[in-house]
Amino acid sequence: MKITIEIKRFNPEKEKKSYYQKYKVDADPNDRLLDILMVIKRRIDPSLSFRKSCGHGVCGSDAMVINGKEGLACKTLVKKVADKEGAYIRIEPLRTLPVQRDLMVDQKKFFKNYRKVKPFFINEKEVSEKERMQSPQERKKIDQATKCILCVSCYSACPVIQKENPMYIGPASIVQAARFIDDSRDNGFDQRLPELDSPDGVWSCKNYFFCTQVCPRDIQVTKIINMTKKKIKDFNN
Amino acid sequence: MIHEYEAVIIGSGGAGLYAALEASKKAKTAVLSKLYPIRSHTGAAQGGISAALGNVEEDKPEWHAFDTVKGGDYLVDQNAANILAETSVQAVYDLENRGLPFNRTPEGLIDQRRFGGHTRNFGQAPVRRACYAADRTGHMILQTLYQQCIKNNVSFFDEFHIVDVILDQKKCGGIIALELATGDIHIFKSKAVLFATGGFGRMFSITSNAYANTGDGPALLLRKGVPLEDLEFFQFHPTGIYGMGILITEGVRGEGGILRNQDGERFMEQYAPKLLDLAPRDMIARAIMNQISKGKGIKGDQSIYDYVHLDATHLGAEVIEEKLPEISDFSKTYLGIDPAKKPIPVQPTAHYAMGGIPTDENGRVAADGKGSFYEGLYAAGECACVSVHGANRLGTNSLVDLIVFGKRAGVEMAKFVHGSHFLRFPKHPPKSGKALIEKLKENRNGPQPEKIRSQLQKYMTEKVGVYRGEEDMQKALTVINHLREEYKKVSLQDTNKPFNTHLLELLELGNLLDLAYATAFCALDRKETRGAHARNDYPERDDKNWLKHTLAWLKDDRVSVSAKPVDIVKWKPKPRKY
Ligand SMILES: Cc1cc2nc3c(=O)[nH]c(=O)nc-3n(C[C@H](O)[C@H](O)[C@H](O)COP(=O)(O)OP(=O)(O)OC[C@H]3O[C@@H](n4cnc5c(N)ncnc54)[C@H](O)[C@@H]3O)c2cc1C
Ligand code: SF4
Ligand code: FES
Numbered sequence: 001m002k003i004t005i006e007i008k009r010f011n012p013e014k015e016k017k018s019y020y021q022k023y024k025v026d027a028d029p030n031d032r033l034l035d036i037l038m039v040i041k042r043r044i045d046p047s048l049s050f051r052k053s054c055g056h057g058v059c060g061s062d063a064m065v066i067n068g069k070e071g072l073a074c075k076t077l078v079k080k081v082a083d084k085e086g087a088y089i090r091i092e093p094l095r096t097l098p099v100q101r102d103l104m105v106d107q108k109k110f111f112k113n114y115r116k117v118k119p120f121f122i123n124e125k126e127v128s129e130k131e132r133m134q135s136p137q138e139r140k141k142i143d144q145a146t147k148c149i150l151c152v153s154c155y156s157a158c159p160v161i162q163k164e165n166p167m168y169i170g171p172a173s174i175v176q177a178a179r180f181i182d183d184s185r186d187n188g189f190d191q192r193l194p195e196l197d198s199p200d201g202v203w204s205c206k207n208y209f210f211c212t213q214v215c216p217r218d219i220q221v222t223k224i225i226n227m228t229k230k231k232i233k234d235f236n237n
Numbered sequence: 238m239i240h241e242y243e244a245v246i247i248g249s250g251g252a253g254l255y256a257a258l259e260a261s262k263k264a265k266t267a268v269l270s271k272l273y274p275i276r277s278h279t280g281a282a283q284g285g286i287s288a289a290l291g292n293v294e295e296d297k298p299e300w301h302a303f304d305t306v307k308g309g310d311y312l313v314d315q316n317a318a319n320i321l322a323e324t325s326v327q328a329v330y331d332l333e334n335r336g337l338p339f340n341r342t343p344e345g346l347i348d349q350r351r352f353g354g355h356t357r358n359f360g361q362a363p364v365r366r367a368c369y370a371a372d373r374t375g376h377m378i379l380q381t382l383y384q385q386c387i388k389n390n391v392s393f394f395d396e397f398h399i400v401d402v403i404l405d406q407k408k409c410g411g412i413i414a415l416e417l418a419t420g421d422i423h424i425f426k427s428k429a430v431l432f433a434t435g436g437f438g439r440m441f442s443i444t445s446n447a448y449a450n451t452g453d454g455p456a457l458l459l460r461k462g463v464p465l466e467d468l469e470f471f472q473f474h475p476t477g478i479y480g481m482g483i484l485i486t487e488g489v490r491g492e493g494g495i496l497r498n499q500d501g502e503r504f505m506e507q508y509a510p511k512l513l514d515l516a517p518r519d520m521i522a523r524a525i526m527n528q529i530s531k532g533k534g535i536k537g538d539q540s541i542y543d544y545v546h547l548d549a550t551h552l553g554a555e556v557i558e559e560k561l562p563e564i565s566d567f568s569k570t571y572l573g574i575d576p577a578k579k580p581i582p583v584q585p586t587a588h589y590a591m592g593g594i595p596t597d598e599n600g601r602v603a604a605d606g607k608g609s610f611y612e613g614l615y616a617a618g619e620c621a622c623v624s625v626h627g628a629n630r631l632g633t634n635s636l637v638d639l640i641v642f643g644k645r646a647g648v649e650m651a652k653f654v655h656g657s658h659f660l661r662f663p664k665h666p667p668k669s670g671k672a673l674i675e676k677l678k679e680n681r682n683g684p685q686p687e688k689i690r691s692q693l694q695k696y697m698t699e700k701v702g703v704y705r706g707e708e709d710m711q712k713a714l715t716v717i718n719h720l721r722e723e724y725k726k727v728s729l730q731d732t733n734k735p736f737n738t739h740l741l742e743l744l745e746l747g748n749l750l751d752l753a754y755a756t757a758f759c760a761l762d763r764k765e766t767r768g769a770h771a772r773n774d775y776p777e778r779d780d781k782n783w784l785k786h787t788l789a790w791l792k793d794d795r796v797s798v799s800a801k802p803v804d805i806v807k808w809k810p811k812p813r814k815y
Contacts, residue, residue, distance in 0.1 A: 061272070121385075130290075135341060136340070
């Protein structure tokens with residue numbers, strides 16, 4: 001079917017303002033949106049800029065705003081966002097981060113926040129056995145959080161970061177912290193506490209649930225944030 | 238801009254990151270990667286990483302080594318395979334100790350599952366050797382290693398794309414890279430350089446590989462006169478999602494999944510009566526193509542693009558959700574199929590390069606087949622060829638390869654830089670990388686790169702695929718050669734300096750063309766069938782003439798080959814039955 005893709009474009013080197021450009025393309029309802037972007041880039045307009053790599057939703061390169069909602073272009077099928085001949089799909093870069101060019105945003109701030117929560121395993125005790133023991137139930141507790149691919153979707157969708165507190169470390173950082181805090185083998189809770197238990201930490205979250213809605217890995221982000229809040233409260237009491 | 242680091246690592250997949258962790262302990266180290274580190278394709282690995290832990294049943298490194306040798310159709314260097322099998326046990330514990338969330342047994346140990354070609358007691362029956370974290374094992378390895386690099390303050394240069402290497406005779410003095418953000422060229426002077434740039438499945442049209450898997454490292458070195466080993470051995474994974482190539486892990490069959498043809502028959506009974514659906518990948522990919530050419534594919538049109546069914550419906554929704562959640566997600570997302578209810582349509586997909594930059598067990602790059610080496614030049618991971626995979630890699634053995642040989646290369650580099658000096662730097666560093674870019678800019682109205690790319694992928698898939706024959710490969714070579722000529726006329730259509738992803742894609746295409754050319758050449762040259770290299774005109778393995786590695790050289794734009802001996806210390810070649 002024929003559809004129109006409308007892409008927000010901006011090249012700070014050359015242009016003062018962003019603008020929307022339309023491309024008419026042939027698409028199969030089962031195509032990935034990334035397939036369509038590739039057709040545009042490789043056959044129509046090589047200057048269109050975006051990131052991509054794995055092509056199947058596991059590397060986190062191609063998060064963007066699709067019809068107003070964050071998602072991975074490679075995990076969004078055309079039929080999910082364009083239902084009929086002549087349909088429009090509007091694609092914009094992620095919010096809350098500076099645009100580098102077209103659909104590419106500068107992720108420095110996101111990764112800086114990520115690093116703040118000490119996103120690595122902390123347990124300096126020597127291992128006496130070969131592996132640290134962990135029951136399947138304990139392992140299951142961190143399953144959700146370990147799925148995060150740092151795609152930035154939640155950070156972009158968060159109304160707190162957008163409008164209230166741009167310094168909020170953001171949902172993904174808390175998910176990453178929880179991945180370790182809830183790991184029965186880790187004991188770095190107090191080292192992570194100062195960043196988490198602060199106005200720019202978990203307390204910034206107002207339960208808008210947008211992060212959970214957009215997460216392409218189906219992580220219950222808001223729930224994890226709330227559980228982390230509870231942990232911190234319990235610890236402080 | 239000029240930088241100076243004792244050790245430079247190119248690539249931040251499993252191999253590069255592990256090497257970085259080791260090298261940075263003792264040497265000033267930089268990691269360059271064209272992707273953000275956690276976007277590397279190691280993150281896509283699904284099924285598992287093998288080590289003879291013996292957590293769920295008896296197992297021994299010796300059995301693992303034997304399976305690796307036999308799986309590789311005896312083209313494996315056996316000392317290296319022993320190192321792989323023995324070191325993997327501690328390597329997996331190391332990952333666990335650094336936080337990797339493996340699935341667990343009820344007792345709390347690392348759980349293990351079956352995988353193709355991994356057996357107990359030298360081929361008796363499948364053994365549970367693959368350690369796994371659901372079907373996200375690679376994601377967890379990549380995350381864990383990146384987290385450790387953060388912990389240890391490793392220096393990263395993200396989105397730096399290497400375009401050239403500085404070689405003075407047989408000594409390496411650094412590299413040249415293009416920074417995506419600015420379009421600037423950077424020179425990194427260095428005493429030791431490690432290539433860990435991953436695979437190059439993108440030379441085929443149906444592939445499990447990422448867009449970024451374009452073999453930049455090997456292609457660059459090939460053009461610099463470094464030989465590449467065993468390029469003719471490219472693995473086609475039997476189960477890629479039909480039409481897309483996205484991988485469906487062998488773990489599905491490890492958990493009991495069955496391949497079926499049009500009539501619902503479990504056709505592997507005819508090809509590997511003992512291991513059935515858990516036979517090595519090369520055999521299963523051939524079995525599928527066989528079924529298809531007999532008209533037993535699901536469509537029955539006998540085209541190489543037909544498919545078969547992977548049936549996991551009897552495993553139950555619970556096993557699928559617990560152990561194969563990603564697969565379930567992929568098949569729901571891309572096919573609209575719930576694998577607990579309906580079989581998954583699959584076809585062979587270009588998956589893994591057994592060949593690559595020839596190295597010894599410490600990552601040192603070989604300069605020929607006679608035992609001489611480059612100084613200060615290293616390689617590890619999928620872009621390298623140690624060779625532990627021989628003519629066909631066993632599932633789960635690549636992740637082992639990354640951490641075992643990535644680590645060893647890092648250790649070796651740290652040792653090397655202490656006794657050595659920076660190369661006296663040439664007054665005029667090589668211009669070739671830059672020249673390439675300049676040339677692309679000069680060309681006017683050249684052919685469309687996309688036409689070149691799609692032709693290349695089509696010919697590689699159809700003529701240098703699961704089955705290959707003389708005439709087909711001749712044809713492929715002629716076409717690829719023509720495409721390489723066309724490529725020289727291609728013009729740069731986006732001339733902006735910052736964030737020029739179009740330029741990077743053009744450079745990648747050039748790399749794929751050279752590698753594909755050498756691959757087709759080596760495949761045409763090897764007149765036997767061994768592992769993943771299946772010739773319909775030479776259907777038997779020929780140990781008398783071909784029990785040797787191939788080294789391919791590129792000189793004056795033409796490929797030539799020479800031989801490198803196989804290290805056979807323990808197991809003499811035997812017929813390969815499963
Ligand atoms: C879908 C899939 C599933 C798999 N599952 C398994 C499994 O279950 N078990 C198993 O053992 N193996 C598996 N494999 C194989 C295994 O995952 C890969 O072989 C392995 O991860 C490769 O790791 P690497 O570190 O060599 O390269 P990669 O992880 O691919 O990393 C390459 C790095 O090099 C960088 N790079 C490339 N070119 C340049 C350049 N020009 N300049 C700068 N940087 C560059 C990239 O940015 C990247 O960081 C799987 C492979 C695929 C595709
Ligand atoms: S939590 Fe989900 S949306 Fe946020 S970065 Fe991780 S994967 Fe992306
Ligand atoms: S390209 Fe990797 S997540 Fe989309």
